[in-house]
Amino acid sequence: MPIEKDDRVYILLEDGRDYLVRVTPGKSLGTHLGNLELSELLGKEFGEWVFTSKGKKAFLLQPGVVENIFHMRRRTQIVYPKDLGYILLMLDVKEGDRVIDVGLGSGAMCGALARLVGESGRVYAYERREDFIALAQENLKEWGVIDRVTIHLQDIEEGFVERDVDALFLDVPEPWKYLRQCWDALRGGGRLAIVSPTAGQVIEVLRGLGALPFVAVQVWESLFREYKPNPSTFRPFDRMVAHTTYMIFARKVFETP
Numbered sequence: 091m092p093i094e095k096d097d098r099v100y101i102l103l104e105d106g107r108d109y110l111v112r113v114t115p116g117k118s119l120g121t122h123l124g125n126l127e128l129s130e131l132l133g134k135e136f137g138e139w140v141f142t143s144k145g146k147k148a149f150l151l152q153p154g155v156v157e158n159i160f161h162m163r164r165r166t167q168i169v170y171p172k173d174l175g176y177i178l179l180m181l182d183v184k185e186g187d188r189v190i191d192v193g194l195g196s197g198a199m200c201g202a203l204a205r206l207v208g209e210s211g212r213v214y215a216y217e218r219r220e221d222f223i224a225l226a227q228e229n230l231k232e233w234g235v236i237d238r239v240t241i242h243l244q245d246i247e248e249g250f251v252e253r254d255v256d257a258l259f260l261d262v263p264e265p266w267k268y269l270r271q272c273w274d275a276l277r278g279g280g281r282l283a284i285v286s287p288t289a290g291q292v293i294e295v296l297r298g299l300g301a302l303p304f305v306a307v308q309v310w311e312s313l314f315r316e317y318k319p320n321p322s323t324f325r326p327f328d329r330m331v332a333h334t335t336y337m338i339f340a341r342k343v344f345e346t347p
């Protein structure tokens with residue numbers, strides 16, 4: 091499919107710098123390797139390239155979840171792809187699922203969930219700040235998944251509207267306060283994932299989970315190290331993103347074990 095007006099294109103320069111643009115004829119993208127007239131992208135196929143005004147190659151690729159997250163507008167801490175992938179697997183999110191996401195924040199996790207639940211599923215997002223909802227709505231619209239999301243401007247202390255959801259993702263500063271509300275919203279066997287950056291928060295959550303009918307409780311941290319993809323100097327990058335968050339998982343049952 092050739093690139094058309096208003097398509098979103100992930101542009102990768104030959105030195106690895108990247109950009110995410112919407113193709114708007116008349117607009118240009120300024121880069122340190124020269125300018126690109128966006129109208130030049132029209133009719134090109136993804137996988138092809140164009141030259142910048144300085145004669146450097148710019149590859150034209152489709153954006154995915156990872157590029158969306160790294161290039162999104164954000165005003166809150168977001169869930170990073172290194173953790174997000176594992177959380178989505180542990181929540182077993184798939185086409186047709188009904189999933190709750192709290193707090194919506196800038197919408198990074200919500201966008202990833204919305205893509206996985208597909209046309210027949212639904213994400214119910216909760217957020218207590220109107221300004222964050224406005225930003226997340228912009229992001230979700232940009233990614234083309236807003237139609238799969240119901241947003242509640244609501245503090246989850248009041249609980250959730252939905253019942254029997256397949257999975258629930260909780261990313262708030264004091265998650266242990268809302269575990270009863272999470273249990274009420276989940277279906278039997280439903281999956282809960284919580285992210286918390288500090289050990290004290292995890293301990294509070296574990297105490298809370300222990301007092302409710304949840305099983306399969308696990309706590310994980312992902313340590314990811316990127317390597318220089320160069321055959322002659324292959325080795326780790328000097329810096330790594332080490333701790334981002336702890337991830338806590340549990341499943342709802344009806345009887346306290």
Ligand SMILES: C[S@@+](CC[C@H](N)C(=O)[O-])C[C@H]1O[C@@H](n2cnc3c(N)ncnc32)[C@H](O)[C@@H]1O
Nearest residue numbers: 169193195196197198199217218245246261262
């Ligand atoms: C770290 S951000 C969430 C980021 C989001 N998961 C993402 O991937 O972009 C935490 C959000 O939770 C919201 N929040 C905190 N406590 C809440 C509560 N009790 N009810 C609803 N939203 C809450 C905050 O306003 C904030 O936007």
